Each structure stands twice: as structure tokens, then as C-alpha cells.
Amino acid sequence: MAEKSTYHHGDLRRTLLDQAAGLLREEGEKGLSMRALAARAGVSRTAPYHHFADKQQLLCAIAEEGFRRFVGVLRIESAALSEQRLQQFVRNYLEFAVNNAEYYDLMFGSQLWKSGHISSALQDEAHSSFRFYVAQVRAWQDQQRISPTLDALRYAQVTWSTLHGMCRLLIDGIYLDTATMGPMCDQAGSMFWRELQVP
Amino acid sequence: MAEKSTYHHGDLRRTLLDQAAGLLREEGEKGLSMRALAARAGVSRTAPYHHFADKQQLLCAIAEEGFRRFVGVLRIESAALSEQRLQQFVRNYLEFAVNNAEYYDLMFGSQLWKSGHISSALQDEAHSSFRFYVAQVRAWQDQQRISPTLDALRYAQVTWSTLHGMCRLLIDGIYLDTATMGPMCDQAGSMFWRELQVP
DNA sequence: GAGGGATTTTGACACTGTCAAGATTGCGCG
């Protein structure tokens, strides 16, 4: 099944997803064209259209894979929640984004979200990630001595914004660079922690 | 000078910048093509290329105008700095971004920053904005009873990230929406404030 | 008035996403 004769690829969909991610990583967003992708997969220009309705759907599928890899980054052990643990959490989030920038760009980029043609599967995946995070904050409130007056949703929105903003500025090379990631993560984690300790 | 005969436009550069921003606002990023822009300016396809080397330079010029409008949003009266004032500052930043999303997308978007062909004028404008913000934080430290151990640069990086992250999530319609902007701004401003009060 | 530099146009090229029609194949049902 490895070396197929010619006509039928056998596992084109899988190949397309992998090669597309590779192209994105190596050549950047501009480098990923349907035609280049098809060529790289050793197939003709329009073959991909039998597996994805259009380019947007291809990108949505890649983003979904991104979210699947993303799972695990968000989870924080709430037993013995501490400042250090929060700082580590920030580090994990940023490291994922920086090391998987092709995926992160699709998962949280305007390209898909502002297009209006985002797949509902992707939307579900994204929203459930955020809901998971909010639920986790609520769990902290129950288990730890954390200000019960804190609005978990607002806190989640603002802290996620901080994480997302740092990732964007890092990936795009604006204001932040990876050389100072450590101290920045500590600062962010400290702020997250401090807000939880408010009486 | 208003109604020119035909051939020479007279003020094409200015017209292009305005019409480009209009196109962006009305049709979105996809809607802004050099050809559509030329048509809208009532001129032939390649005329714009005598005022901007290529599309990137056009976008850079628009982004520069964005930064010029942006000036003033960053300034915070440090006399009587307060939690409310910080919250208002957050509100101002977000309102600018949301109300001028076409500009904000260019000013802080990957489109220009990741291209490698960003104009140095734009880069200067952007960096000086950030330096201004950092200097402002340092001024607070001098004038108010604010923790002198706070690293102003780190604080500036993290708070700017929060602002930028909120803007991105708002503009792209991920997780945040404008209906809850008020409480979110308050939450962010409170966190900013609290970090300044650390002994 | 003539010339020159700025400005605009027309023509062309390589590239993009995507549709329609045909070619080729593998699989299920008889």
C-alpha cells in the first residue's frame, strides 16, 4: 500500500493535511496554494477538491488537528495551585503557540474566523476549549481559598486575552521576542496569580 | 482642482490611501485588490504603482496613518492615576481598535509584520508607540507610590499583550464580543491596577 | 514653444482558486 501504481493515491486526504502543514511551516501562509500542495502530494491540481470542498475547508481541517494537539496544554492541576504552577501554565501555552505557529495561526487567526465559512466542527472545538478553561477557573474557586467574588468568566476572558496577545506579538515579531519569554511568562503568571488572591 | 479633465489625477496618492481604507472597511481584506482599488479611484490598473512600489508599501502607508490616529489613545494622565483611569484607558484602546479595525489589522497584523518587507517608517512608528508606553509606566513609578521593584518593561509587555489579545479576539469574533466589552475592560483595568499596588 | 520628467495607460506574464467534463480505478452485488 506504500508504493501505489499511479492513479489512485490511497490516502490522499491524510497526505494533504500533512503536506499542507509542512508547506505552511516551511514557506509560510503565502506558500500554501492548492496547486503547490497538489504538486507536493504528487497529484494533479484539482485532486484535493475531492477531499475538501475548498481551501477554507482544508484550512479548517488543519486547524481542527491543531486543537486536538492543543488539548492538554490547557489542563492545570488544581491540587496545590501555586504561582509557579500558573507561570508554568503560561509557559506551556506560549511554547505550544510558538512551536506550532502554523497551527496556532489557523486556530486563532482572522483567516478562518472572519471568513464566515468556518466549519462548525472547528467552531465547536474552539468553544469547548474556552469553556473548559472557564470551568477550570470555577473549580479553583471551589477548591482553593480564592476570592468567591471573582467573576470567573471575566477572569478567563482577560487572562486568555493576555496569553493570546503574547502569542500573537511573539509569532508576528512585534514588541516581544522569544529571548525574553521566560521573564514575561513569570510576569504574566504572577499577575494571574495575584488576581486570584484578592480578598 | 476638484474636477480634473482626464489623464492626470492630481492627488492620486491621497485618493488611493483613502479609497483603500474605505475598501478595507466595506469589503474586508479580500476586497482590497490593487485592480479594484484602481478602478474605485477611477484610474487604470497599474497607475497606483507610480505612488507605491507594491501592495505591501501601500498597506504600510495605510498602517502609518493608523498609528498617527492612534497617538493620543496611549496617553494616560499620571496625575491622580487610579483604577478607574486605567479602566478608561483600556476602554479607549479597545474602542479605537474596534472602531478602526481596518487600520488596527494592518498596524498589528501578521500581513505586514511577517512579510519581511515592512517599511522602516512603519516599524519606527510602531516601536516608538511601545517605547512611549514603557516610559509612561516608568513615570508612574517615579510619581506615584508604586512598587519600585516592578519591572516596567515586563509590565508593559504583558499589559500590552492583554490589550492586544482582547482586540484580536474581539475583532475576529473569537470568545469575546462587544456586548460584554464594559465588564471586560473593568476586569483588565483592575488587574493592571492591582499589579501596580504590589508592595 | 520645446523638451524633459512625471504620470498614466495598454499589453503581457505567471500565478491563484475553482468549475465542468472526461478518464481511470476499486468495490460491492449479482
Add this chain to the structure above:
DNA sequence: CGCGCAATCTTGACAGTGTCAAAATCCCTC
């Protein structure tokens, strides 16, 4: 076993994109 159908892949085509080169047109200065 074999036949037909559906899935898969290809070729051809079209409109649209950014941008270059050469030609046309204009305005301004001497």
C-alpha cells in the same frame, strides 16, 4: 467471477490576482 457504479483522479478552461515593460499623455520649466 464479472459487471456496473461510485469514488477518485486528470485535463481543460475561466476569471481574477500582483506586477513588469513599453508606449502614450500631460504639466512645468527654460
